[in-house]
Amino acid sequence: MAGQIEPKWQAVWEERSAFVALNPDQDGFDGSRPKFYGLDMFPYPSGAGLHVGHPEGYTATDIVCRYKRMRGFNVLHPMGFDAFGLPAEQHAIQTGEHPAKFTRQTIDTFRRQLKRFGFSYDWTREIATIDEQYYKWTQWIFLKIYNSWYDAQDKQARPISELIHLLETGIGRVGPDGELVRVNEISRAVESIAGDSDLSRQWHELSAEEQRAFIDDHRLAYVGEQTVNWCPALGTVLANEEVIDGRSERGGHPVFRKPLKQWLFRITAYAERLLEGLDDLDWPESTKTQQREWIGRSEGAEIDFELDLDLDDPETDTDLPPALRVFTTRPDTIFGATYMVIAPEHEVIDAVLANPRSETPTDELRAYVEAAKNKSDKERLENKDKTGCFTGLYAINPASRERIPVWTSDYVLAGYGFGAIMAVPAHDKRDYEFAKAFNLPIRDVIYPRTILAMA
Numbered sequence: 001m002a003g004q005i006e007p008k009w010q011a012v013w014e015e016r017s018a019f020v021a022l023n024p025d026q027d028g029f030d031g032s033r034p035k036f037y038g039l040d041m042f043p044y045p046s047g048a049g050l051h052v053g054h055p056e057g058y059t060a061t062d063i064v065c066r067y068k069r070m071r072g073f074n075v076l077h078p079m080g081f082d083a084f085g086l087p088a089e090q091h092a093i094q095t096g097e098h099p100a101k102f103t104r105q106t107i108d109t110f111r112r113q114l115k116r117f118g119f120s121y122d123w124t125r126e127i128a129t130i131d132e133q134y135y136k137w138t139q140w141i142f143l144k145i146y147n148s149w150y151d152a153q154d155k156q157a158r159p160i161s162e163l164i165h166l167l168e169t170g171i172g173r174v175g176p177d178g179e180l181v182r183v184n185e186i187s188r189a190v191e192s193i194a195g196d197s198d199l200s201r202q203w204h205e206l207s208a209e210e211q212r213a214f215i216d217d218h219r220l221a222y223v224g225e226q227t228v229n230w231c232p233a234l235g236t237v238l239a240n241e242e243v244i245d246g247r248s249e250r251g252g253h254p255v256f257r258k259p260l261k262q263w264l265f266r267i268t269a270y271a272e273r274l275l276e277g278l279d280d281l282d283w284p285e286s287t288k289t290q291q292r293e294w295i296g297r298s299e300g301a302e303i304d305f306e307l308d309l310d311l312d313d314p315e316t317d318t319d320l321p322p323a324l325r326v327f328t329t330r331p332d333t334i335f336g337a338t339y340m341v342i343a344p345e346h347e348v349i350d351a352v353l354a355n356p357r358s359e360t361p362t363d364e365l366r367a368y369v370e371a372a373k374n375k376s377d378k379e380r381l382e383n384k385d386k387t388g389c390f391t392g393l394y395a396i397n398p399a400s401r402e403r404i405p406v407w408t409s410d411y412v413l414a415g416y417g418f419g420a421i422m423a424v425p426a427h428d429k430r431d432y433e434f435a436k437a438f439n440l441p442i443r444d445v446i447y448p449r450t451i452l453a454m455a
Contacts, residue, residue: 010118019120021076029074036073038065042080042129045106046087050113062119077120080127081107086147086236086250103130137310142221149218150269153182157220164215167203174201174214224264227345227414229376231255237262240376257373259345259414271295300329305340305395305422308403317349324395324406327417330424334399336445337422339436340406341388344372345414348406353390365408372410380410388433397422409434 013019022029037251040061043054065077083103092099107128114121127134136189148157163180166172175181176199183200206214216222229238232254237260242249274295278288304323324340342348349369356362368389372380388409395406412421425435425442 010115019077019122020124021074021122033072033074034077036068038075038077040079042082044085044087044109045081045083045103045110048107055117058119066120077122079114079121079378081110081129083107083128086234090250108155145265146219146221148220149222155273160215160219163218170202174206176200178214178217204228212368220266222264223264225259226263226264227257228260229255230258230260240378243376246374253376257375271297277404298329300327301331302327303331303334303398303422305398308394308396310375319354320348323351324348324420325368325418326420326422328422333424333427333445334397334422336424336426336443337397337404338443339404339423339424339442340395341412341421341423342406343412343419344408344410346371346419349408352393361390365389365391369408375410377413380413386411386437388434388438
């Protein structure tokens with residue numbers, strides 16, 4: 001029965017353009033109606049066709065869109081296909097078939113199945129990410145981002161050309177740490193009398209290479225190094241969800257953690273605006289809480305722990321930095337910092353392995369670092385059994401002047417803060433578990449002992 005009734009009425013819907021959303025310049029458009037936009041996550045056109053998870057979500061969205069239409073809304077409910085990706089590439093490699101042909105065939109299958117379900121999509125607006133008319137706009141957006149910088153004073157993005165203008169006119173200078181320093185009329189007047197007293201440099205004082213580096217360091221899209229899940233067999237970076245027990249979900253190939261240069265977006269510049277904007281959204285509070293946690297704003301202090309190095313000793317590794325910098329949300333607990341922990345990917349580890357200290361267990365350290373690199377961030381954070389290795393280094397607690405050991409452990413992530421922490425085991429659960437596992441000192445600085453949410 002369903003095989004007769006459903007196709008009949010689906011054909012009627014298509015003939016009457018029942019789900020087509022008219023544009024304002026088209027006959028029949030009623031601008032007095034309220035608008036509703038229902039957008040599903042586009043499926044990846046891979047495999048033999050849809051799986052049960054697709055209609056599960058699409059059915060819920062379709063119910064809402066049909067309800068809105070019956071309430072008199074102008075409903076825009078499109079569908080498309082996220083067609084670029086690893087599945088098409090791997091299929092092409094395995095079969096020798098051109099990915100464009102395979103992908104188009106798969107899209108045809110997906111479209112036929114979606115229409116058979118009877119979802120109320122406006123198929124006149126179908127897109128696929130492999131269409132030139134679509135991805136030319138993603139390229140346009142990228143160029144807009146690349147040619148922009150974030151003006152912290154105005155709290156918005158501005159064209160790179162305006163940044164260069166600030167520098168060329170002397171309104172802006174390059175600070176000692178590579179930051180933009182604005183020069184106002186008062187500071188100019190003082191400078192003309194007392195001379196240049198700060199460490200900033202004028203634009204014309206920089207070489208062409210330095211100027212280019214400064215501009216690139218301020219672009220919203222920039223090249224940076226980040227630790228990723230690298231799969232040599234697939235020749236690509238994988239998301240944490242695509243890695244299972246150190247192997248790729250697709251094909252079961254070995255996956256390694258390694259630092260890799262790639263394009264990054266300076267999204268942290270917008271963190272404050274994103275947080276403030278959540279207050280105005282009519283979203284469930286649980287969803288807004290998830291968004292706040294994803295943005296992950298942390299308020300605290302940056303503290304330098306000087307490394308205990310004999311710089312007069314010719315055998316001292318000059319590749320080691322003079323200090324380890326940490327970010328902590330609880331600087332008031334610094335007197336309880338009895339050891340430090342750095343991420344296995346920290347640059348100091350490479351320097352130590354290249355020139356071990358007298359107490360460095362070199363083989364053990366190298367083996368531990370290699371094992372840790374093959375774990376995803378999720379695995380490392382979920383691991384309840386704390387593991388680690390002593391680096392052979394010591395640092396000086398700047399508050400107590402105590403000499404404390406520097407360890408490495410996979411519970412510290414390279415991407416958070418500076419990839420190093422001051423460990424306060426009396427008041428942090430992870431630090432406490434690590435200290436108990438390796439018999440490290442635990443010193444209370446807050447009474448009664450309280451395990452704090454801190455970093």
